[in-house]
């Protein structure tokens with residue numbers, strides 16, 4: 001009986017890490033942002049109608065946020081003269097702030113001394129409207145978390161061969177550096193339990209038992225993560241899932257028998273945050 005049976009089938013194994021899909025989710029946690037100062041400019045060319053076809057498109061940002069007590073800089077970097085006047089063209093100025101005419105290249109500063117959502121407009125070009133939100137310093141604002149889901153797969157192939165007085169379990173992983181736990185039981189008794197690291201894509205384990213139809217050996221492989229041994233914090237990849245096989249070696253088998261191909265997959269979720277303007 002030989003135990004050097006493993007190489008012929010190896011080249012046909014599929015070695016894959018599949019990145020299958022990207023999905024989007026969203027949750028709405030709270031966070032804090034610095035709004036101690038904001039600069040508002042007219043949209044370029046807003047002296048001619050057109051910018052109003054986009055909501056709040058005539059000022060940039062169209063909806064601005066500043067902390068109560070913070071500084072608002074109205075900077076006219078457009079070629080036409082504009083005003084930034086609290087209120088609306090329909091109802092007139094409300095008085096929170098009014099820059100009067102700000103010539104091209106000039107600016108006007110206002111310390112936000114009143115909280116609220118303040119509409120403002122340009123008296124020269126009444127289609128120009130914007131909103132300034134004056135909020136308590138450190139006020140909560142809505143942050144959207146963008147979730148990206150990546151499905152990672154680890155393929156584990158379990159094969160066995162009968163060797164003299166025992167069984168050799170051969171594993172083939174689709175990744176290098178898989179840390180795993182192998183447990184073999186026979187008739188309710190643990191006949192092999194090891195935590196191991198597969199430096200290469202293959203690994204072998206010897207079991208001092210031979211399975212039979214009446215007493216098969218059950219082999220479980222649990223992926224603990226992919227990465228250097230000992231550096232568990234940096235391990236990646238699917239973990240915790242189980243690949244199983246029933247080992248019933250036929251005595252005298254020459255070719256390695258492939259018992260199980262398990263695809264262990266996880267959905268890895270990474271999160272990025274982006275701030276949503278408050279309307």
Ligand SMILES: [Cu+2]
Pocket residue numbers: 042046047081082083122123124125128
């Ligand atoms: Cu204007």
